Amino acid sequence: MVELDAVTRRFPNGVTALDAVTVAFPAGTFTAVMGPSGSGKSTLLQCAAGLDRPTAGRVTLAGQDLTGLSERRLTLLRRDRIGFVFQAFNLLPALTARQNVGLPLRLAGRRPGQGTVDRALTAVGLLDRAGHRPHELSGGQQQRVAIARALVTGPAVLFxxxxxxxxxxxxxxxxxxxxxxxxxxxxxxxxMVTHDPVAAAAADRVLFLTDGRIAGSLDTPTADAVAASMTGLGAAAEVAA
Structure with a gap:
């Protein structure tokens, strides 16, 4: 579904956040991305999602090469094919859960059908809370609404x-x-980018980054195995320093 081919991202201050990263995220899989602070996790996510342009290399999403797309076409692709969920829920406090979920469709100039929005709310188990505003929901429920909002457009990939x-x-x-x-x-x-081994253990695979490079991966992870791998990365970084 998403492929990075020799992707490098170098910033004007000389920092290389990604260094010739090649990796694929197959359709229908759940990948966690982990690494020490400054390892390039967020930059990888931003390049893969078309939020940032690589200095070199190529990103392909659902068969679409993002490299040469204009900003307008990238915006349309993100709107129609990509869903985003962040640590902050970013719900509009004056809107109900149903209205928050339908917001991406309205911003795209489409009238959100109740059936479409209700299917997204049903997928996250919150149809019975559709008329509630964010302050009437728990933190977990608010994040579920944010996930429903990310799903309502039927994205090819959820970041x-x-x-x-x-x-x-x-x-x-x-x-x-x-x-x-x-x-x-x-x-x-x-x-999913995470620092939490328990969260990473929910994935099919964990991808480890260090210094902008892939340092390894772990299939069918457990929290203990992820924690041990992260400890090993930290020790290796100290030796290298």
Whole structure:
């Protein structure tokens, strides 16, 4: 679904955030991206999602090469083919859950059909809370609304940046179970940046970055195995320093 081919992102200050990264995120899979602070996790997510342009290399999303697209075409692609979930829920407080979920369709100039919005709310288990405003919902429910909003356009891929970072452990696990269900039951493709081994263990694969390069991967991860790998990356970084 998403492919990065020798992607490098170098900033004007000379920092190389990504260094010739080649990786594929197959359709219908759940990948967690981990690494120390400054390893390039967020830059990888931004390049893969068309939010940032690589200095070199190529990004392909659902067969579409993003390299030469104009800003307008990139905007349209992000609007129609990509969903985003962040640590902050970013819900509009004056709108109900149903209205928040339908907002991407309205911004695209499309009238959100109640059936479309209700299907997204049903997918996250919140149809019965459709008329509630954010302050009437728990943190976990607000994140579920944010996930429904990301799903309402039927995205090819869902990018999540620390989606459980603002939640307590029990609520975070509920959200992770939801993401897992979206992959298993609906064949959704998910790429998630996280620092939490427990969150990463919900994925099919964990991709480890360090110094802008892929440092390894772990299939069918457990929280203990992820934590051990992260500890190893930290130790290697200290030796290199």
């Amino acid at each position: 999540a940046d620390e989606p459980t970072g603002a939640l307590d452990r029990a609520t975070g696990r509920d959200v992770l179970r939801l993401l897992r269900t979206l992959v298993d039951a609906h064949h959704q493709t998910i790429v």
